[in-house]
Amino acid sequence: MKRGVIFGHRDFDKVNNLINKKEDFAVxxxxxxxxxxxxxxxxxxxxxxxxxDKGAMLSILIADLESYAARDMSFEKARDIAVNEYLTNYIALGLDLEEDNVNVYLQSKNDTLRDLAFKASKKTNFNELKAIYGFTQSTNIAHIQAPLVQVADILLPQLEEFGGPKRVVVPVGVDQDPHIRLTRDIAHKLNDEYGFIPPSSTYHRFLTGLSGDKMSSSKPSTAIYLNEDSETAAKKVKTAKTGGRESLKEQQELGGQVDNCVIYEMFVYHLIDDDKELEKIRHDCLDGSLRCGDCKAKASELIVEMFDEIHDKQDEAREIANNLI
Amino acid sequence: MKRGVIFGHRDFDKVNNLINKKEDFAVxxxxxxxxxxxxxxxxxxxxxxxxxDKGAMLSILIADLESYAARDMSFEKARDIAVNEYLTNYIALGLDLEEDNVNVYLQSKNDTLRDLAFKASKKTNFNELKAIYGFTQSTNIAHIQAPLVQVADILLPQLEEFGGPKRVVVPVGVDQDPHIRLTRDIAHKLNDEYGFIPPSSTYHRFLTGLSGDKMSSSKPSTAIYLNEDSETAAKKVKTAKTGGRESLKEQQELGGQVDNCVIYEMFVYHLIDDDKELEKIRHDCLDGSLRCGDCKAKASELIVEMFDEIHDKQDEAREIANNLI
Structure with missing residues (x-):
């Protein structure tokens, strides 16, 4: 929150009010x-x-219906990846998924969700989905249903079994905004039956890939995977594109391009919590006194610490994850 | 079967072979x-x-997803009607729904079905469904999904948990043939994963309504409801359109129009099991010696017997029905 990961929102002020008043809401x-x-x-x-930490109910969905529709992934494989790759690391990263106020579920195993998705699907038509998602008449029907399942995912925490209507916030990339708009529209149309409150959303930045492009799961040279060993992670950090100049001389004269540096971004978003320390790095880079090699060394060291901590927790986390769904 | 209720089929010969060889199949x-x-x-x-009676596995679906999509009926109300109106009478009419080889289910509560419907939905698109069902771009998405749920209903008995691929026969009205063709098409497309055998179907006649038009649930003057008391049923029978002539004289000269008589149809399909007795009625009608009043009186008497028998069984049947789903 303090580092500007979020750059836009829809009705977040209302979430903030609830946080301040310590009232119920969900994420x-x-x-x-x-x-x-x-x-x-x-x-x-x-x-x-x-x-x-602010008291939200946590609703975490595993989009196995979507991975089947979009990637032909079997429900068994989807569960396996969700447990061993995602939930395990969510827990290792410090989320408490065993709390009462948490609902983790597989879409395909959640009847309540499917009922709600079905009801949502009655409130829209092909024309509307075509306008939002660019579907054509040869888009398969599973694909056409997928957005309605997502709508239901977002509305689910407002059902009676989770305490009834409440504000829900959804942190998404800005490319997901159409889902939010569709959900708000359908929330309105289902209002008589459920009394839904239109969901809030926040829009976050994405971490730049090591090469300066998008960090992508499917491109190992752009990403550092949480399951990689610490040494591999440290080595990858050293391949990252920095904001360094052509030569050391130029760097000393012009200063580094700190806002165009993958390493600095990692400091900001992941590796350095202390604002003063971060400010000093920014200052020293801009004035040319800091060298990229030094930052890379520091980032490697910090990522080893971070990864050691994650890996220490993974075994226990995996056991917890396995019992969740 | 012997009275010509069925007038057409698709691959019924293959079902018949299985019956003769006492091999597994489902209806x-x-x-x-x-x-x-x-x-x-x-x-x-x-x-x-x-x-x-021929040894088929019985798979009986309650189309609550469809009644929601088409008629806005809540799942609770759908279950209530299914249990108290349909299943109770199915049992009272002599179906044994407690046997091992029977699966009765609500679509909305059947995850396996929903998974299969979802997989089926990946194998078709809007164009194809439009061609079959005449959907437009403003048809709601729940309605578009409904045929895929029916496809899954028909394919369900072939899943591993019911013993794997087997021939399935579906008795339908001829207006339902598009579902059967769509199902056969999708069975083929899912063949690699499931080894589905394309379903067989039979096409049956419908009982003519009392007024000579269609018998309709929503038009009390056309239909005799199974929950009506025997006297009401008997009275309704007497209102039925017969094949009688304008006058008794004309009737004696020309004979009755037996093939255009609702009462005679009831004899054929429901009330008279003895072929010789039926043949005599047909003969006496055609030669003008039988009067419509006599037939109506006989039909009333027989329907009272039938209804008394059904009603005697309803209480016990209702209890069984309630425990099924």
Missing amino acids: VGGMMPSGQMHIGHKMVVDQLKWYQ | VGGMMPSGQMHIGHKMVVDQLKWYQ
């Missing part, structure tokens, strides 16, 4: 079980943890 | 819980009973 987080979890994903977990 | 029957069950519905129950 929805989800994962599409595919590939490996990387440090970019940690930014979402950090947000969920922040909300949990 | 799928379903109900959309709406309104009241009438004696026309009994013709389907009679077919299911015929298959059950």
Whole structure:
């Protein structure tokens, strides 16, 4: 929150009011079980943890219906990846998923969700979904249903069994905003039956990949995976694109391009909690006195610490994860 | 079977072979819980009973997803109607739903079914469903999903948990043939994963309504409901349109129009089991010696017998029905 991961929102002020008044609200987080979890994903977990610390009910969905529709992944494989890759690391990263106020579920195993998705699907049509998602008439029907399942994921915490209507906040990338708008629209249409409050959302930045492009699960050279050993992680950090100049001389004269540096971004988002320490790095980079090699060395060291801590917790976390769903 | 209720089929010969060889097969029957069950519905129950006597696995679905999509009926109300109106009478009419080889289920409560419907939905698209069902772009998505749920209903008995791939026969009205064709198509597309055998189907006649038009649940003057008391049923029989002539004289000269007589149809399909007795009625009608009043009196008497028998069994049947789903 303090580091500017979130750059936009819809009705977050209302969530904030509830936090200040210590009233009930919920946060929805989800994962599409595919590939490996990387440090970019940690930014979402950090947000969920922040909300949990503020007293939010946590609703975490595993999008196995979506991974089946989009990637032909069997429900068994989706569960396996969700447990061993995602939930294990969520827990190792500090989320408490065993608390009463937490609901972790597989979409395919959640009847209440499916009922709600079905009811939502009665409130929209092909035209509307085409306008939002660009579906064509040859889009398969599973794919057409997927957004309605997501709508239900977001509305689920407002059902009676979770204490009834309440504000829900969904941290998403801005590319997910159409889902939020569709959900708000359908919440309105289902209002008579459920009294839904339109969900709030926040829009977050993504961690830049090591090469300066997008960090991607499927491109190992761009991402540091949470299951990699600490040495591999440290080595990868050293390959990251920095904001360094062509030569040391130029760097000393012009200063580093700190806002265009993957290493500095990792400091900001993951590795350095102390604001003063961070400010000093920023200052020293800009004035040319700090060298990229020094930052890389420091980042490697910190990521080894972070990864050692995560890995220490993984065994226990995996056991907990296995019992959740 | 002997009275020509069925007038067409698709691959029924293969079902017949299995019956003769006493091999496994299944029959799928379903109900959309709406309104009241009438004696026309009994013709389907009679077919299911015929298959059950031949050793078929019985799979009976309650289409509560469809009644929600098409009629906004809540799942609770759908269950209530299914139990008290349909299943109770199915049992009272002689179906044994407590046997091991029977699966009665609510669509909305059947995860396996929903998974299968979802997988089926990946194998078709809007274009194809539009061509079959005439959907438009403003058809709601729940409605678009409904046929895929029916496809899954028909394929369900072939899953491993019911003993794996087997021939399934579905007794339907001819208006349901598009479902069967869609199901055969999707069975083929899911073949790699499931080894599905394309389902067989039979096409049956419907009982004519009392007024000579369609017998309809929603038009009390056309239908005799199974929950009506015997006297009401008997009175209704007397209102039925017969094949009688304008005058008794004309009737004696020309004979009755036996094939255009609702009472005679009731004899054929429901009330008279003895072929010789039926043949005599037909003969005496055609030669003008039988009067419509006599037939109506006989039909009233027989329907009182039938209804008394059904009603005697209803209390016990209702208790069994309540424990099924």
